Amino acid sequence: AAIDTALSDGPLKGRHILVTSGPTHEPIDPVRYIANRSSGAQGTAIAGALRDLGATVTFVTGPATVAPPAGVRVVKVETAREMLDAVQTALPVEAAIFAAAVADWRVANAAERKMKKDGTGAPPALEFAENPDILATVSKMGEGRPGLVVGFAAETHDVARFAADKRARKGCDWIVANDVSPATGIMGGTENAVTIIDETGAESWDRMGKQEVARRLAARIAESLGAAGA
Amino acid sequence: AAIDTALSDGPLKGRHILVTSGPTHEPIDPVRYIANRSSGAQGTAIAGALRDLGATVTFVTGPATVAPPAGVRVVKVETAREMLDAVQTALPVEAAIFAAAVADWRVANAAERKMKKDGTGAPPALEFAENPDILATVSKMGEGRPGLVVGFAAETHDVARFAADKRARKGCDWIVANDVSPATGIMGGTENAVTIIDETGAESWDRMGKQEVARRLAARIAESLGAAGA
Structure with a gap:
């Protein structure tokens, strides 16, 4: 079929990529839990954009509001x-995109x-315990580390500075940072305004639809993984 | 129209009834909150059933998953x-049905x-404060108390005993009690198995669809309010 042909011809053909998405819910008791306002929209869009470029995508998702x-x-x-x-079970992968908004504490x-x-x-x-740090755990793997590890930073102030600190601390390759202050309407909304931090510095993209952010990010990932191994 | 005629002919014509529904969300910070697993399905069904009997319904809803x-x-x-x-603004009403799963603490x-x-x-x-008790506040009103106040009790064990205690403690007229243990699948599901506790004792209904629970409860409310004042 036309779709199959398109997929098999994509630049990410044969590449296995992991994407995490959505919030996590941390139980307090059988009926109560701690949640966050992530809808899963950006992670879902990224997984779809990577699929469109031919990648084999494993999509690990918390209880998101988007399908x-x-x-x-x-x-x-x-x-x-x-x-x-679920992430450790999905490995090995060639790239891991950690778009989920994981609870820091349970x-x-x-x-x-x-x-x-x-x-x-x-x-x-209530007593709290720190959750495992999924991004740092995978970023600091020795053997079997994905060739490209991308973290996300959702901040409400000093976005670029906190994101650069986070990249260094976690050991990931890129951070996709955005401002989730309620006034921006980004968390739970349809648009995003991101800054990509990599080893060369910071690159800010204009505010655009989350689908367009996903397409541009998927193209950047395809470029980074290169055509050589395909 | 046929629908208007049907509504205006119902036994609750001209009666103003308040229904609360859904969970509440209690913020921790701009992106995190405490939630509960209420979908709002039972409260929504009750509001619809009261409307079908001709009542004027004010529906105060938390962030529910059903429309x-x-x-x-x-x-x-x-x-x-x-x-x-919102409840206090909606008063006076002739009956108040508190089906929402309100967070005890913020x-x-x-x-x-x-x-x-x-x-x-x-x-x-995190420091917690006890939330206002909406059911007790309205049940214990002097002048302006609704003629019928119905509370809900979501329990995970000893349902009937806790519900009878709750009725006495809150001062409401009826308690609609159910078992929200995860194994029952009731919270977030399509069925319910309720026990109605009133001044005469406890009445257990077989497990049935939430729509059917709503129809039977609406009929019981109409009977309680009586035809005399209509």
């Missing part, structure tokens, strides 16, 4: 720890029964 | 405090900027 793209291998997870497991003492008010007005004693 | 019913006045809120404000020190890991592995210091 996963067609034509990719979908692995659904809820928590950060489940996402790390509730260490999540309850098996619904927590109830005890009548004293005292709040629940 | 609000047509033909009702919809007020969208996010937090428990916003929901209480984060007292929600941050204006996204919270960041500080590198020490130390968790964020």
Whole structure:
């Protein structure tokens, strides 16, 4: 078919790429959880754009509000720890794009029964534990590290500075940074304004649709992986 | 039109009924929040069933995953405090059905900027405050109390006992209790198995679709409000 031909002719033909997307949910008890406002729209668009260039895509997604793209291998997870497991199971890959908004913390003492008010007005004693750092874990792998590791930084202020710090700290190759201040309407919205930080510096793209951000990012990934190995 | 005629002929014609529905979201910072697994399906079905009996319905909904019913006045809120404000604004009503899964606690020190890991592995210091109790607040009103106040109890164990305690403690007229243990599939699902607790005791209904629960509950409400005042 025409679509099959198009896929098999793409510059990413034969390349296996991992994309994570969406929020994670961290349980407090059987009915309550901690969430974040990620819709999964940008990660979904990136997975679709990589598929369109011929890549074999494994798409590890938290409970997103947008549906996963067609034509990719979908692995659904809820928590950060489940996402790390799914990522490690998907390896080896030639590139890993970590677009998910992973919770930094989980509730260490999540309850098996619904927590109830005890009548004293005292709040629940929630204890937090730091979640595994999926981006740093994969970036710092020795043998088997993906050739290209791309992280995302969602900031509400000093975006470029925090993103450059994050790239150095995590050990990834690129950071795609954006401003998720509520006033921008980016988190949960249809547009994005990103800055790409790599080893050569920072490159800011004008605000555009998340689909267009995805197409440009996929083309940049294809260029980076090069035609040599295809 | 036929529909208008049907509505105007219903047993709840001219009655103003308030229904709350859905979860509330309690912010932690600009991108993170505490949520619960309520889909809003049962509250939405109840509002639709009351409308079908001719009631004028004000529908105060948190960020639910199901769309609000047509033909009702919809007020969208996010937090428990916003929901209480919307409820108080909607009064007076002849009956108030509190089907929303309101968060018991909010984060007292929600941050204006996204919270960041500080590198020490130390968790964020979240402080909790108890949210206003919407059901108790309305149940214990003197002048202006709705003639019928119905609360919901979502429990994961000892459902009937906790629900009867809750009815006494809150001062409402009926409690609609259900078991939201994950194994039941009720929270976020299409069926429900409820027990109605009123001043005469407990009445358990077989497991049935949430639409059917809504129709039976709306009929019971119409019976309770009586035809005398219509």
